Amino acid sequence: MPRETPMDQPLISPAQRAVADAFERMFELSRAQPAPDLAARLDRLSRLRALVQDNESRFEAAISADFGHRSQVETAIAETLFVLVEIKHATKHLKKWMAPRRVATALQFMPAKNRLIPQPLGVVGIISPWNYPLQLTLAPAIGALAAGNRVMIKPSELVPRFSALLQELIAAKFDAGEITVTGIEDEIAKSFASLPFDHLIFTGSTRIGRLVAEAAGRNLTPLTLELGGKSPVIIDRSADLDEAAARVAYAKLLNAGQTCIAPDYVLLPEGKVQEFADKLDGRMRGMYGTNPDNSDYTSIVSDRHYARLEALAADAAAKGAKIVQLAKPDDPAWKAKRKFPPTLVVGATPDMTIMQEEIFGPLLPIVGCKDAGEALSWINRHDRPLALYWFGKDAAARDEVLARTVSGGVTINDCLFHFTQVNQPMGGIGASGTGAYHGEWGFNNLSKLKPVFYRSPFNRLADLYPPYGTKIARLQKMLRFMS
Template identity: 75%
Template structure:
């Protein structure tokens, strides 16, 4: 049974937090120029150290394609910074809000203000992106930031800590250690907002720890994200795009397709096309430099167990090699695996796979995938392939998920003007672009009373004036 997070004594961590907290309450909110300067320093930090970040992440994984790190991490973070810097002046401006007739000529505004100190607990699978993208939102909103990287990427964590310390005062941004002691204590600090990206299991523990301080949380979790291939879809195109979405970072992506529904008569054909697409992208050689390793021996063994359980219960696994062979295992390169003949009682359909293994399920009519999805916890992502607009819209309207990409995978996540966030067991809250700025700001409502307002009519002693006011309000309603 999962144990709640306790609060170990961590003088260094407490001192760092206290310093940021006190300044957030005593120093004036950072100006536009100060925030732009912080974003510029972060952009330079990323741009000037691309190769170092790629090397550190690859070493932590065992092997990680530098191109994947460039596309999915450094380019993404630079884009977030560029977008925030471009729009920050408008985001920071007080926002006019309509005023009800009876309160005119008074006026309303929303005033964006920094929350204070934002904590970020980052995962290992995209350590640069999922650490710094939330930090961009926090800095744009004028907050001070504390970051706790994952213990599974120690080289990356050490590099990030070194580089942040070289460009930021600890009162602005600080990266903490990754020991178990620090990790356990971090979530118990009374942040003004806490962002956690990781598993649903750990997310529950983090939310419980934060709840003891009434700390608001943004939880970016995971779950089993489905893909639906409609009868109107081009099977070859859908197979290639799903293969890419699944195998990026060797499937270690929280929004990767976790299973695929295809029309019942097309299961075998689609599985073959899927395997062919995977082979065309990554070949069958575990030494392929484009194919990423599994993060640890424990995770590799977990994937072996999930596939073995399915095969033992009657499923068929299509793959270019045996994960037990030394050529694959010594590199922690898990062979891209397509699994057919799966049933709901198998582990492969009960837990998030988080690796390069993809079950393919058949369906008789379009209502089946919708019913299946709705009978389970809300997924972080959903993917739909096809050309039938009515069938597409039925899925969009009748299912609830964190986000959707139509006729591809993953790309809803990359949209700067769209929020990224889960729902239910896949998370809560959202960030990216202005959504992140708003999530990490207090949008404070302010009412400006006019001298011409007749609010005195509401004060005692009551009498005929209240009757007149009631009559007026009835006429206005």
């Protein structure tokens, strides 16, 4: 049966038709040309590294303009350096990753052999988010290019300056058949996931992730979904509250809380709630002060998102929470710059909207629990989180939490840093995502690890052929003995 191409589907705009044409060209190239060798893949990674290094200041300026203000240091550390480390790691290990892998052969098939041979999937689509546009676009692209794939990227419409810059630079460094960046028009966003990619990577909200999965499912397109959710912090009785407050404050306010693995709420013993809130408030003031002109503090990406955060805080206050803020969000000096003041929601309860949806901003609910069991029950009643953070010195309590919770990743006595481990996979579970990437995990995820069995001329597999007679009885006896 002939393959149905995107051009067979009714398209409603020239932009959609252009994207479908670009996909079709890539698809045909991926089938017509052999898998790129090591030298070709290393060359692509080298060009990507040069693109990032040579345009670091341009990326920083574009991202800051899209946000209203983005801390230059945060862009350098959380985006540029992260991407460069990923490229260096892939370049160093790519020859080993590409090599056929020895696999044990069962005794009854000896002296045959098994191998796993990594092969490119073909065309990989990437739908990237706005919150870390450089990192969350190029990190999965690194894995895709290392695996020998061709890549199509759909950036977020919320960062148009970054998207236009990336499109310009990619077009200058790469052939359109290697990697291409589409536009950000609404109709492209709606149709991109419907293209029959060999693999599709989406990073964004759980709500949009469901729509992407539905569209991709019509083509049986394999998915990597990097979603979000509510990532908890557990403060054990044995924790150093000063240390925990400093580390939670940093992780929560990085990128003004617009981080998919940011701490979303804190669970700790009831008797320590106010003490910890006071320490957090002090740390936040020490880090960012009370001046909205502080260049270290990042703006909220849009007026709509700012208003959503205001509504979360107002709803919590109306339902009895104590709101602790460095300033008022409706203060013209803060609102004009879309800088939402760091906010603690002390005594949050399940009926508050802030405890029911991902916050994605600098608001942090604090919830008191009678004991560790109540904290675990709270977490396990809800969707499995993308990240979980635990603070304390009691190893038994730590191991109990690790054994009784399931999450995308965990950092102990800090936050965020499991994500930065290039030898560890990054991925969610359930509503927080599926699949993983980073380093070799990304290479494997975006390769077909093809099993190959090499038959030996000395093996007696022919004894399985009819007519069976007495020889099959002897063979059955031998196989039962080996099983």
